[in-house]
Amino acid sequence: xxxxxxxxxxxxxxxxxxxxxxxxxxxxxxxxxxxxxxxxxxxxxxxxxxxxxxxxxxxxxxxxxxxxxxxxxxxxxxxxxxxxxxxxxxxxxxxxxxxxxxxxxxxxxxxxxxxxxxxxxxxxxxxxxxxxxxxxxxxxxxxxxxxxxxxxxxxxxxxxxxxxxxxxxxxxxxxxxxxxxxxxxxxxxxxxxxxxxxxxxxxxxxxxxxxxxxxxxxxxxxxxxxxxxxxxxxxxxxxxxxxxxxxxxxxxxxxxxxxxxxxxxxxxxxxxxxxxxxxxxxxxxxxxxxxxxxxxxxxxxxxxxxxxxxxxxxxxxxxxxxxxxxxxxxxxxxxxxxxxxxxxxxxxxxxxxxxxxxxxxxxxxxxxxxxxxxxxxxxxxxxxxxxxxxxxxxxxxxxxxxxxxxxxxxxxxxxxxxxxxxxxxxxxxxxxxxxxxxxxxxxxxxxxxxxxxxxxxxxxxxxxxxxxxxxxxxxxxxxxxxxxxxxxxxxxxxxxxxxxxxx
Numbered sequence: 064x065x066x067x068x069x070x071x072x073x074x075x076x077x078x079x080x081x082x083x084x085x086x087x088x089x090x091x092x093x094x095x096x097x098x099x100x101x102x103x104x105x106x107x108x109x110x111x112x113x114x115x116x117x118x119x120x121x122x123x124x125x126x127x128x129x130x131x132x133x134x135x136x137x138x139x140x141x142x143x144x145x146x147x148x149x150x151x152x153x154x155x156x157x158x159x160x161x162x163x164x165x166x167x168x169x170x171x172x173x174x175x176x177x178x179x180x181x182x183x184x185x186x187x188x189x190x191x192x193x194x195x196x197x198x199x200x201x202x203x204x205x206x207x208x209x210x211x212x213x214x215x216x217x218x219x220x221x222x223x224x225x226x227x228x229x230x231x232x233x234x235x236x237x238x239x240x241x242x243x244x245x246x247x248x249x250x251x252x253x254x255x256x257x258x259x260x261x262x263x264x265x266x267x268x269x270x271x272x273x274x275x276x277x278x279x280x281x282x283x284x285x286x287x288x289x290x291x292x293x294x295x296x297x298x299x300x301x302x303x304x305x306x307x308x309x310x311x312x313x314x315x316x317x318x319x320x321x322x323x324x325x326x327x328x329x330x331x332x333x334x335x336x337x338x339x340x341x342x343x344x345x346x347x348x349x350x351x352x353x354x355x356x357x358x359x360x361x362x363x364x365x366x367x368x369x370x371x372x373x374x375x376x377x378x379x380x381x382x383x384x385x386x387x388x389x390x391x392x393x394x395x396x397x398x399x400x401x402x403x404x405x406x407x408x409x410x411x412x413x414x415x416x417x418x419x420x421x422x423x424x425x426x427x428x429x430x431x432x433x434x435x436x437x438x439x440x441x442x443x444x445x446x447x448x449x450x451x452x453x454x455x456x457x458x459x460x461x462x463x464x465x466x467x468x469x470x471x472x473x474x475x476x477x478x479x480x481x482x483x484x485x486x487x488x489x490x491x492x493x494x495x496x497x498x499x500x501x502x503x504x505x506x507x508x509x510x511x512x513x514x515x516x517x518x519x520x521x522x523x524x525x526x527x528x529x530x531x532x533x534x535x536x537x538x539x540x541x542x543x544x545x546x547x548x549x550x551x552x553x554x555x556x557x558x559x560x561x562x563x564x565x566x
Contacts (some may be wrong), residue, residue, distance in 0.1 A: 069198055069212045069213055069214060070097065070211045070212050070213060070243055070472065071095045071096060071182075071211065071212075071213050071214075072089070072094040072095045072096065072113055072213060072214050072218045072374040073089055073095070073096050073097075073099075073101060073213055073214065073215045073216070073232065073304040073370060073374065074092055074095070074096075074097060074201050074213040074215075074217070075089075075097055075098045075099070075210050075216075075219055075538065076098075076100075076189045076201075076216065076218050076220040076224075076225070076226045077098070077099075077100060077101075077218070077219035077220035077342070077344070077357070078098050078100035078102075078105075078169070078173065078185070079168060079169060079219060079221065079222060079342065079352065080165065080168050080172060080305045080342070080356050080360055081219040081341050081342030081343070081344075081356075081360060081363050082098055082100075082217075082219030082220075082341075082342070082363075083169065083172035083173055083176050083181075083357075084172060084360045084364065084367075085096070085173055085174075085217060085219060085362075085363035085366060085367050086098050086176045086179075086181040086545070087125070087172065087176050087179055087181065087362055087367075087372070087535075088364060088366075088367020088368060088479060089367050089371050090179035090181055090373070091178055091179065091367070091368075091479035091533075092177070092368050092370070092371020092372065092375070092417050092479060092533070093371055093375050094365060094370065094374045094375065096182065097181075097182045097184060097211060097213070098104060098176070098181060098182065098183045099182075099184045099187040099188070099189060099201075099211075100183060100184065100185050100187060100205055101186070101187070101188040101205070101220070102186070102187075103185050103186040103206070104185060105166070105169055105170065105173070105188075106269055110149075111112075112162060112163075112164055112165070112273070112279070112353060113135075113138070113160045113161060113162050113163060113179070114135070114160065114163060114272075114356070114357060115160050115338065115353065115357045115363060115438060115439045115440065116154070116155045116157050116158055116159070116160070116353070116439040116440075116441055117155075117159035117357065117439055117440040117441050118357045118360050118361060118440075119131075119136075119161060119357075120155060120156075120273045120441075120457070120460065120473065120535065121360065121361065121364045121421060121534070121535060123156070123157065123460070123473050124341070124473045124476040124477070124479075124535050125476070125477060125479065126474075126477040127171075127175055130155075130174075130175070130234045130444070131161065131163060131167075131168070131171060132161065132170070133343050134163055134167050135161040135162055135163030135167070136161070136162045136163075137159040137160070137161055137471060138159055138160045138161070138162050138506070139159050139160075139473070140350070141159075141160055141352070141438060141439070142259075142260075142352065143350075143351075143352060143400075143404060143407075143425070143434045143437075144178075144260075144351055144403070144404035144405075144408050144418075145260030145262075145267075145407075145408060146407075146418065146421065146422045146425055147425075147432050148425070148431060148434055148435050148438070149435070150435060150439075151432070151435070152499065153516050154439075154441055154516060154518045155439075155441055155460070155518075156460050156471075157471075159348065162273070164273065165356060168356070173327075174466075175196060179321075181351055182414070184203075184381075185208035185540075186205045186207075187199060187204075187205045187206065187207070188201045188203060188205045188225070188230050189216075189218075189220070189226055189229070189236075190202050190203060190204040190208075190225075190553075191229065192216060192229045192230065192335050192338065192401070194216075194337045194338060195322035197214075197341075197358065198212055198214050198215075198337065199212070199214070199215060199337045199338065199485065199533065200211055200212055200525050201213060201216055204232060204424035211301050213357060213376050214337065215337045215338070215359045215370060215373075215374065216337060216338050216339070217338075217339045217340070217366070217370075218230070218338065218339070218340045218341070219340075219341050219342045219344055219359070220342040220344055221342070221343045221344060222282060222328075222343040222344070222347040222382065224340065224343070224344035226338065226340065226344060227330060227340055227344050227345075229438075230335050230338040230340075231335070232330050232331065232332055232338075232463045233330070233331045234328045234329070234330055234331075235328060235329070235331060235346075235430060236326065236327045236328030236329055236330075236398070237326065237327050238288075238325040238326055238459060239288045239324035239325055240285065240286065240287040240288065240324075240325055240405070241266070241283055241284060241286065241287065241288065241324055241325050241405070241409075242283075242284055242287050242288055242289040242319070242322065242324055243281060243283040243284075243322065243323050243324060244281070244282050244299060244300045244303050244321075244322050245279065245280070245281045245300075245320070245321050245323065246297070246300045246317050246318075246319060246320040246321070247251065247273070247277055247278070247279050247280075247317065247318040247319045247416050248277060248278060248280055248281050248297075248300075248314050248315065248317045248318070249276060249277050249278070249313075249314070249315050250270055250278045250280065250312040250313060250314055251275075251312070251313040251315070252310070252312045253270055253278065253313075253315035254369075255393070255468065256272045257270070257271060257272055258317055259271070259272075260268040260383060261308070261406065261548050262408065262410060262412065262415075262517035263308065264284055264410055265283060265284060265306050265307045265311075265410065266283045266284040266307045266410055267282075267283050267307065267308075267408055267410070268280065268281065268282045268283070268304060268307045268308050269289050270312070276318075277318065280300065280304060280314070282300065282303040282304050282306075282307050282308075283307075283408065284303060284307065284535050285409050285410060289322060289323065290323070295320050295322045296320065297314075297317045297320055297323060299320075300317070300320055301309075301314055319329050323349075323350055324349070325348075325401070325402070325405040326348075326349075327347065327348045327349065327398045327401060327402055328346070328347050328348075328398075329345065329346045329347075329391070329394050329395065329398055330344070330345045330346065332385065332387055332391075333345050333386055333387040333390060333391055334383055334386060339366065339370070339383070339386065341359060341363055341366055341549035342355075342359030342360075342362055342363070343355060345362065345390075345394060346358065346394040346397065346398065346431070348397055348398045348401040348402075349401040349402070349404060349405045350401075350436075350437045351400075351401045351404035351405065351408075352400075352401070353438075353508065354397050354400075354401065354402065354438060354440075357440065358393065358394065358397055358440070358482065361390075361393070361440060362390050362539050364534045364535075365386060365389055365390050366386045366390075367384055367479075367534075368380050368533035368534060369385065369386060370383065370478060370559060371411060372502075372560065375561065377502060377561040378559075378561035379511055379558060379561065381558070382561075387500070388469065389445040389446070392446075393440070394543045397437075400407070400437045407421065413542070417501045432518075432519075436518055436519060439518075440520035441457065442456075442518040443456070443457065443517040444456045444519075445536055447536075447538060448555075449539055449551070449555070450559075451513075451526065451537075451539070451540035451541070451542060452517070452522070452539070452544055453517065453526060453537040453540045454522055454537055454539065454540060455531065455536060455537065456517060456536065456537055457535050457536055457537075458472055458473075458489075458529065458535055458536070458537050459472065459515045459516060459517060460472050460473040461508065461510060461512055461515050462510070462511035462512060463509065463510060463511060463527065464508060464509045464511065465506055465507070465508035465509075465510040465544045466506065466507050466508065467506060468483075469506070471507070472484065472531070472552065473535065475504070475531070476531065476533065476535055478504070479506065479531055479533045480502070480503070480504050481489070481499075481502060481503045481530065481531065481533055481538075481559070481560055482503070482504050482505075482506055482530075482531045483496050483503050483504070483505045483506070483529075484506050484508060484528065484529045484530075484531060485505065485506065485507045485508070485527075485528050485530075485532050486509065486510045486525060486526065486527055486529070486543075487527040487541075487543075488507075488509065488510055488529055490527060490528055490541075490546070490547055491547070491549075492505060492507075492528050492547060492552075493505045493507075494495060494546060495547065495549050495551070495552050496556060497563075498556075498563025498564050499556050499560055499561075499563055499564075500528050500564075501564065502531075502560050502561070503556065503560060509527045512525060513525055513543075522544065524543045525543060526540040526541060526542060526543060527541045527542060527543045527544065527545060528540065528541040528547050528552075530555055530556070531553065532559060538553035538555045538556075538558075539551060539552055539556075
């Protein structure tokens with residue numbers, strides 16, 4: 064680690080999917096990490112129920128996707144506010160959402176984190192923070208109160224984030240207009256296996272068969288906002304289902320009950336000095352379309368390599384400012400589309416008419432594609448400098464024949480290092496990047512496809528050379544048939560991976 068007076072490079076508050084993914088990314092980047100978690104053990108609560116295409120791709124980029132595919136089930140349909148969406152198999156190797164419960168996601172991520180040498184301290188809650196020019200002092204309470212010293216602290220501790228509050232980061236947004244209850248229960252009298260967003264005069268309900276013998280029940284009641292401190296009970300869920308559906312379908316044997324609403328808030332900054340936020344600590348919203356867990360994991364993949372480069376002294380601290388610049392607009396987009404989905408599901412004849420018209424528009428390919436991209440995040444383009452249409456976008460997982468045996472682009476990212484991929488068969492890419500040889504992997508390969516499919520762009524000619532960040536987004540690219548612009552490539556290398564070594 065090499066930093067006197069520090070216990071670790073980074074303390075992460077929260078061992079949910081965002082915190083665990085960030086811990087893995089930081090270890091891959093060579094940083095030392097301690098995760099502190101308030102709960103004494105994983106809750107086992109099912110919570111989120113799926114992983115979208117872009118998150119499946121980032122797990123694939125790290126070589127761990129098979130672990131998740133083995134425990135989940137691909138779903139060939141998705142939805143926008145309960146209205147069905149089609150997916151396009153040409154846009155990703157993993158076009159369909161994977162139905163897998165958050166409890167399994169957390170277990171798999173923690174197993175991977177422990178393999179990578181992450182230290183997880185449970186029954187350990189952040190109670191105070193103090194930052195100065197060289198690091199952050201983190202006070203923790205719980206079973207064994209302690210004081211930790213780190214270079215940086217990242218709050219991945221949920222919507223009521225203690226880290227966010229202690230850091231004094233504002234969390235503006237819109238208040239709740241409804242209350243939803245969710246529970247994993249047995250429903251012996253349900254006449255069908257699957258009920259999807261059935262709207263009634265009082266709200267709506269769903270009953271989704273996740274595993275044989277039990278269902279996830281969700282009820283939504285509008286203009287009925289529960290007090291945050293009000294307890295969540297099985298009887299409350301039963302009463303809500305009776306109010307909305309007219310019956311409780313014989314509900315029994317609850318495994319887990321929770322409550323959510325459509326409050327939408329976002330941290331006004333994702334970084335304040337040496338304290339950063341990711342996941343629900345940075346943004347909360349109506350959980351329509353299953354975007355929250357996915358956005359948190361993608362926050363982690365954006366931040367991890369940057370923070371790792373900074374703590375290792377490879378890149379300047381200013382690199383961390385790009386985290387807010389790139390991820391805050393993504394969060395805004397999700398808050399915007401979930402507010403729209405909340406409005407579309409309200410009861411009443413006006414919304415009935417709106418849903419009918421909205422649904423009729425969704426048969427048009429362009430509309431379906433636009434809404435699909437909001438959920439999958441395959442079309443995200445970060446605001447990077449560069450003229451090539453790939454710049455800032457996630458790199459397609461194109462087929463390759465590479466000198467190192469790799470057969471597709473995402474395999475090149477298993478080590479979470481930057482990759483300069485030379486598909487030209489004769490440019491000076493390796494020589495141009497010589498000053499970054501310790502940080503950037505140069506791969507010469509032959510592309511199998513002359514054209515690449517890029518969500519929101521369609522087909523474009525495959526590039527001659529492409530500089531790929533560890534998160535899978537393109538930092539710079541040269542078009543086929545052109546000579547790489549050496550100053551532009553060096554500028555991109557310097558911007559994202561620190562200054563070149565002399566000689």
